[in-house]
Every structure is written in C-alpha cells, then in structure tokens.
Amino acid sequence: MREAREAFRRFWPLTRGDRKWLAVIIACVVVSALSETAAILIFADLTDNALKSGSLSDFWGPAAAWLGVAALGALVGYFGNSLATWTAERFVLRLRANVFRHVQGLPPHFFQKHRQGDLVERLTGDVEAIEQMVVSGVVGTISAAFSAVFYACAALYLRWDLALATFVLAPLFLIAARRFSGRIKQASTDERVADGAITSVVEESLGNVVLTQAYNRRRDEEKRLDVEARAWMKASVRGARLSEMYEQFVEVVETLCVLAVIGLGVWEISADRMTLGALLAFAAFIGYLYPPVRNLGQLGLTLTAATAGAARINEILDATPSVGDPSEPVPAWPVHGWVSFHGVTFAYPGAIRNSVDEVTFRADPGELVIITGESGAGKSTLSKLLTRFYDPSAGVICLDGVPLRDVPLEFLRENVALLPQQTLILNGTVRENIECGRPGATDEEIERAARSAAAHDFIAALPEGYDTQIAPGTAALSGGQLQRIAIARAMLREAPVLVLDEPTAGLDSVAARQVIQPLRRLMSGRTTIMITHDLSLAPDADRILVVEGGRLVETGKHAELVARGGAYARLAGPLPEMAITGTGRHRSHRSHGSEDTMTLRQVPPQAPDETMILRLPLK
Ligand SMILES: Nc1ncnc2c1ncn2[C@@H]1O[C@H](COP(=O)(O)OP(=O)(O)OP(=O)(O)O)[C@@H](O)[C@H]1O
Structure with missing residues (x-):
C-alpha cells in the first residue's frame, strides 16, 4: 500500500488542469446513483399500488416519473462516461509525453542497459496501468463510495434491521480482495516483463534479419521467441486464473447475501411486517450495493497492478541525464571552431577503468585532426565527450576557449555536428532526411547540399526523387549512398566543428572512395575531428593523435609519425595509393570547382593560448 501511495503522489500532479473535469465526472456519478435510487423507490411504489390494485390510474404518474428519472440517468451517464474516457486519455497522453521527453535526454549507456522492446512496453502498457490508478482509480473509488452510501442508506431507510443483517457479510469482499492482491500483482509484473521481452x-530479430538468415539462426530466434512467449502465456494465464477465482468467489458471496435477504423477507412478509414492493425494492438496493462494494474491493487489485507499472516507469524517470544545461549559460556567440581538451579523464558510469585518461590536445579553426588507435582504445568516447553526451570526470573540454559545461546544450550541438559511426536515417522522405540538418532549409539549399555530398544524381534517379520515402533499415539505398545523405545533412548544418566517427566504416573500398570527396568538401573550412581506422585521409591531417588504452601515445603529422616508426607506423602499414596521391584538404577544396558551394569560414588571425580557458566567448 505504501508503494501505491508513493506512486499516486508522484503521478497525481499530472492531473493538474483536469481536476475540474474530475469533479464534473464525480457529480455525474452522484446524479446517476441518485436517479437509480429514485427509480427503485418508484418501482416499489408501482408494485405496492398500481400492480396490487390493478389500477391504471395509479400507473401513469409513477411511470412518467420513472421514465423521467431514467432519461436523466442515461443523459448524465453518457456525458459522465464520455468525459471520464477523455480525461483518462489526456492523462495517458501527458504521462507518456513526459516519460518520452525524459527518455530522450538519457545517456547512451541507459539504452545499452535496457532493451528497446522493454522500453516500448513501459511507454505503452505501464503508462496505461498508471492511468488505471490515478484517473480511473480516483473516479472509480469516489463513484463506488457514493453509490455504496446511497444504496446502503436507501436499504436502511426501507428496513434498517434487515439491512444491518445483510451488511454483516460485506467484510467477506474485503478479505477476498486482500488475499488475492499480492498474487495478482506478481502475475501482472511478470506479464509486463514478458510482454517487453517479446x-x-x-524487434531484435527483425532488425537483424540478415544475420539470422545468413547464419541459419532462424530456429534459434524462434526458440528465443518461444521462451519469452511461454513465459508471457504462463504469467497471463496465472493472472487470468487468479482474477477469475476472485470473481467467482465474490459471486458466491453475493448469492449468499441475496438468499439471506429473500429468506428474511419471506419471514417478514409471512408475519405481515413487510409489503412485497418493499421487499423487492430492498432486494434491488442490496443487489445494487454489491457492484460498488465489489469495485471498492477490486480497487486494491487495480492498485497493485498499477504499482507494478509505476515501479517500471519510475525506474526510467529516476534515471538521470548525464549532462544538463548550465545554470548560468554563456550567451550565444559566433563560433570560430577552436576545440581543446585539457587533461580530460573519463570513466563510464559503473566502469572501474578510465576509458579516457588525461588527454590533452587542440584543434584550431579549419584544422583536420585525426584520432586513431586500436579498437576499444577510447576514440569514440572522445567524440561522445566533445558532443557532450557525457562530461569528463576530470579535466576540461573547451569550444573557442569556453568550457563545454557552460555552453547551452542546444547551442553546442548546433555548432558541433556529429556524423556517427552508423548512418542514421529517419522515417521520412530523402528531403526530410537532409533537411533535419537545418530545419526550414529551402529546396535549393537541400539540393545544393546533396550536390556537394555527391548525392544529387542518385537521389534524382530514385522513383520519386527527393520525395522518395526511406526508413531506418528499409531504405533501398546502399551504405555509401546513405552515408552521402548523412553528409548532405551535415553540410546543411553548417556547423563550424565537425566530429566524424568512422565515416567510412562498413563501406567497401569503392563506396569509401565515393564518400571521400564529399567528405573533403564537408570538412573544408571546418574544424574536423575525425575518428578512424581508415588512414587514407591521414596525409591531409594537420595533426594525428594515436590513442592506446585511453591515453594519447603519439601526436604529430603523418610523415613525422611514419618516420618515427612507433604505434602510428604500425597502424598505418603500407598506405593505399589514393591517400598518397590525395591532395591536401585545405589546398584541394578549391579544386572541386563550382560544385563546392561551401562558404569558407574566416579563420581568426590569432588562436587562443592553448592553456587558456575562458569563461566568455571569443568575439
Ligand atoms: N557504456 C559503456 N560502459 C562501460 N564501458 C564502456 C562503455 N562504452 C565503451 N566502454 C569501454 O570504453 C572503452 C573505449 O570504448 P570506445 O568505444 O571509445 O573505443 P573505440 O576506440 O572507439 O573502439 P572502436 O574502434 O572499436 O569503435 C572500451 O574499453 C569499452 O569497452
């Protein structure tokens, strides 16, 4: 119960704005219960007068009253129920939006820890379970309480002694609900977990269908689904069995009560202490009394099921984003593109080892800095730190001399564009996929970016050109083509700093070659931090950083490092022809002629002192 109270306290504030509607719904319920009570009393009157005497003149009055009361009840019932559904769905809408907003800000390791399907289940089934407690639960409880009081009062009014005798059995409902609630909660948790697992x-199997088919894993995947589906079936059957057992038990108790009423009634009528009409009305009130009492008993079960959902939603809401906006943000400034790492150290939450250890380097506006190293050396972690998915545990990262922690996140990500390892495609048209680099860009700008990214020709050849629909995993485009769409998107962003994480990974050498020129155009005039194993652009780099076990072990230009014969020389090996003949980036960007429409950013004449960390942006 404590858990339910806490969950209620946490989610009740979301009803703000709708509480007046909750009051209206409750008023409707009260009117509805009153009209039912009135209808039963009129029925008793009809039985004892019109029916007994067989007089039509005694019929019309009560009949008209009954009809009026029934019509009022129907109208109010319809309005109240519609309003209740609307309010409940608004709550679900709000809660889901809140949880989704929170999820979107969570750090990458949260998504590595939680399976996608499980998160989907939390955002659907669990959110609805909470609604059952907070909105439907409150309305249901208040209505049930009101109805129970009305019918009980009416029964007491008719025959207080008989009513008290039948109320004696009421605690049986509560005892039954208590006995069942714990087990139903467990079954409900198991069912939700299994739902998420299915x-x-x-999702995982369909997303990996190529691997499944290529490695003949179909039977394994079927087995995996079968295990989860069986767990779901077991939990679901157990839940249904318990609920059914509870229902049937309550039915038996109800029958017991009705028999008690009839037995007492027969005795009372035979002793001439009660009319038939009064007995029928009394039995009706007792009959009407059970559903609300039963609902009150069942509320405990709804609460227990909802707390299982609430616990799972709380786990999401309690996960904190690893970074946030600064309390005193630096005002926006025209970013030049100085990037500097000063003694940056970082360990992932819960990890015992540092993934980045005392890394210091700088990249000046327009420079290309290549970060290379063996797999697992910490290269991608550096890109996550620069785009501020995480903050360093020690040391400082600066943009134009301003510590990233002081820069508003949105501004930072407008100015530091990331081209991640896997090509990210949105569900939408090719145009929308490029436009998301800079929402509101004109068609001409989008096309110009696509031409610069060497993507225009293949896009134009698609059945519907820029309006062709593509979606993650279903796009009928090659890896290289998708990557060029991503480059066009980054071009459109016009961010002065670019972070490229393995831009040619997963592409064959032909596709990689097709991507290199657009990449050069993209990098032209921008500070570029490129993380890569593919060193074909290394001769162009102003600086190469070699990372090993999170530490910088070598820094220098390609020729120097090759001559040194150390870690870099081992990684570089014999270089492909393309790289050796490749022209330098800063020299070559002009040679792309009219196709290269990127405007070069003015590189400020003076770089800030490497050791200087400014609180204020450079103007
Ligand atoms: N979420 C995480 N939690 C704990 N450790 C992590 C996490 N992500 C990465 N690591 C560890 O941090 C280290 C650096 O990982 P990172 O992804 O930066 O390597 P990388 O050099 O980019 O590798 P690759 O070239 O294979 O992409 C690795 O040892 C990795 O196991």
Missing part, C-alpha cells in the same frame, strides 16, 4: 525479441 517485443524486444521480435
């Missing part, structure tokens, strides 16, 4: 398996 969604996860289906």
Whole structure:
C-alpha cells in the first residue's frame, strides 16, 4: 500500500488542469446513483399500488416519473462516461509525453542497459496501468463510495434491521480482495516483463534479419521467441486464473447475501411486517450495493497492478541525464571552431577503468585532426565527450576557449555536428532526411547540399526523387549512398566543428572512395575531428593523435609519425595509393570547382593560448 501511495503522489500532479473535469465526472456519478435510487423507490411504489390494485390510474404518474428519472440517468451517464474516457486519455497522453521527453535526454549507456522492446512496453502498457490508478482509480473509488452510501442508506431507510443483517457479510469482499492482491500483482509484473521481452525479441530479430538468415539462426530466434512467449502465456494465464477465482468467489458471496435477504423477507412478509414492493425494492438496493462494494474491493487489485507499472516507469524517470544545461549559460556567440581538451579523464558510469585518461590536445579553426588507435582504445568516447553526451570526470573540454559545461546544450550541438559511426536515417522522405540538418532549409539549399555530398544524381534517379520515402533499415539505398545523405545533412548544418566517427566504416573500398570527396568538401573550412581506422585521409591531417588504452601515445603529422616508426607506423602499414596521391584538404577544396558551394569560414588571425580557458566567448 505504501508503494501505491508513493506512486499516486508522484503521478497525481499530472492531473493538474483536469481536476475540474474530475469533479464534473464525480457529480455525474452522484446524479446517476441518485436517479437509480429514485427509480427503485418508484418501482416499489408501482408494485405496492398500481400492480396490487390493478389500477391504471395509479400507473401513469409513477411511470412518467420513472421514465423521467431514467432519461436523466442515461443523459448524465453518457456525458459522465464520455468525459471520464477523455480525461483518462489526456492523462495517458501527458504521462507518456513526459516519460518520452525524459527518455530522450538519457545517456547512451541507459539504452545499452535496457532493451528497446522493454522500453516500448513501459511507454505503452505501464503508462496505461498508471492511468488505471490515478484517473480511473480516483473516479472509480469516489463513484463506488457514493453509490455504496446511497444504496446502503436507501436499504436502511426501507428496513434498517434487515439491512444491518445483510451488511454483516460485506467484510467477506474485503478479505477476498486482500488475499488475492499480492498474487495478482506478481502475475501482472511478470506479464509486463514478458510482454517487453517479446517485443524486444521480435524487434531484435527483425532488425537483424540478415544475420539470422545468413547464419541459419532462424530456429534459434524462434526458440528465443518461444521462451519469452511461454513465459508471457504462463504469467497471463496465472493472472487470468487468479482474477477469475476472485470473481467467482465474490459471486458466491453475493448469492449468499441475496438468499439471506429473500429468506428474511419471506419471514417478514409471512408475519405481515413487510409489503412485497418493499421487499423487492430492498432486494434491488442490496443487489445494487454489491457492484460498488465489489469495485471498492477490486480497487486494491487495480492498485497493485498499477504499482507494478509505476515501479517500471519510475525506474526510467529516476534515471538521470548525464549532462544538463548550465545554470548560468554563456550567451550565444559566433563560433570560430577552436576545440581543446585539457587533461580530460573519463570513466563510464559503473566502469572501474578510465576509458579516457588525461588527454590533452587542440584543434584550431579549419584544422583536420585525426584520432586513431586500436579498437576499444577510447576514440569514440572522445567524440561522445566533445558532443557532450557525457562530461569528463576530470579535466576540461573547451569550444573557442569556453568550457563545454557552460555552453547551452542546444547551442553546442548546433555548432558541433556529429556524423556517427552508423548512418542514421529517419522515417521520412530523402528531403526530410537532409533537411533535419537545418530545419526550414529551402529546396535549393537541400539540393545544393546533396550536390556537394555527391548525392544529387542518385537521389534524382530514385522513383520519386527527393520525395522518395526511406526508413531506418528499409531504405533501398546502399551504405555509401546513405552515408552521402548523412553528409548532405551535415553540410546543411553548417556547423563550424565537425566530429566524424568512422565515416567510412562498413563501406567497401569503392563506396569509401565515393564518400571521400564529399567528405573533403564537408570538412573544408571546418574544424574536423575525425575518428578512424581508415588512414587514407591521414596525409591531409594537420595533426594525428594515436590513442592506446585511453591515453594519447603519439601526436604529430603523418610523415613525422611514419618516420618515427612507433604505434602510428604500425597502424598505418603500407598506405593505399589514393591517400598518397590525395591532395591536401585545405589546398584541394578549391579544386572541386563550382560544385563546392561551401562558404569558407574566416579563420581568426590569432588562436587562443592553448592553456587558456575562458569563461566568455571569443568575439
Ligand atoms: N557504456 C559503456 N560502459 C562501460 N564501458 C564502456 C562503455 N562504452 C565503451 N566502454 C569501454 O570504453 C572503452 C573505449 O570504448 P570506445 O568505444 O571509445 O573505443 P573505440 O576506440 O572507439 O573502439 P572502436 O574502434 O572499436 O569503435 C572500451 O574499453 C569499452 O569497452
């Protein structure tokens, strides 16, 4: 119960704005219960007068009153129920939006820890379970309480002694609900977990269908789904069995109560202490009394199921974003593109080892800095720190001399464009996919970016050109083509700093070659931090950083490092012809002629002192 109270306290504030509607719904419920009570009393009157005497003149009055009361009840019931559904759905809408907003700000390791399908289940089933407690639960409880009081009062009014005798059995409902609630909660948790696991398996399998087919893993995947589906079936059957057992038990108790009423009634009528009409009305009130009492008993079950959902939603809401906006943000400034790392150290949450250890380097506006090293050396972690998915545990990263922690996140990500390892495609048209680099860009700007990214020709050849629909995993485009769409998107962003994480990974050498020229155009005039194993652009780099176990072990230009014969020389090996003949980036960007429409940013004449960390932006 404590858990339910806490969950309620946490989610009740979301009803703000709708509480007046909750009051209206409750008023409707009260009117509805009153009209039912009135209808039963009129029925008793009809039985004892019109029916007994067989007089039509005694019929019309009560009949008209009954009809009026029934019509009022129907109208109020319709309005109240519609309003209740609307309010409940608004709550679900708000809660889901809140949780989704929170999820979107969570750090990458949260998504590595939680399976996607499980998160989907939390945002759907669990959110609805909470609604059952907070909105439907409150309305249901208040209505049930009001109805129970009305019918009980009416029964007491008719025959207080008989009513008290039948109320004696009421605690049986509560005892039954208590006995069942714990087990139903467990079954409900198991069912939700299994639901999430099924969604996860289906998503993972369909997302990996090539691996499944190529490695003949179909039977393994079917087995995986079967295990989860069986767990779901078991939990679901157990939940249904418990609920059914509870229902049937309550039915038996109800029958017991009705028999008690009839037995007492027969006795009372035979002793001439009660009319038939009064007995029927009394039995009706007792009959009407059970559903609300039963609902009150069942509320405990709804609460227990909802707390299982609430616990799972709380786990998401309690996960904190690893970075946030600064309390005193630096005002926006025209970013030049100085990037500097000063003694940066970082360990992932929960990790025992540092993934980045005392890394110091700088990149000046327009420079290309290549970060290379063996797999797992910490290269991608550096890109996550620069785009501020995480903050360093020690040391400082600066943009134009301003510590990233003081820069508003949105401004930082407008100015530091990331081209991540896997090409990210949105569900939408090719145009929308490019436009998301700079929402609101004109068609001409989008096309110009696509031409610069060497993507225009293949886009124009698509059945619907720029309006062709593509989606993650379903795009009928090659890896290299998708990567060029991503480059066009980054071109459009016009960010002065670019972070490229393995831009040619996963591409064959032909596709990689097709991407290199657009990449050069993209990098032209921008500070570029490129993380790569592919060193074909290394001769162009102003600086190469070699990372090993999170530490910088070598820094220098390609020729120097090759001559040194150390870690870099081992990684570089014999270089492909393309790289050796490749022209330097700063020299070559002009040679792309009219196709290269990127405007070069003015590189300020003076770089800031490497050791200087400014609180204020450079103007
Ligand atoms: N979420 C995480 N939690 C804990 N450790 C992590 C996490 N992500 C990465 N690591 C560890 O941090 C280290 C650096 O990882 P990183 O992804 O930066 O390597 P990388 O050099 O980019 O490798 P690759 O070239 O294979 O992409 C690795 O040892 C890795 O195991």
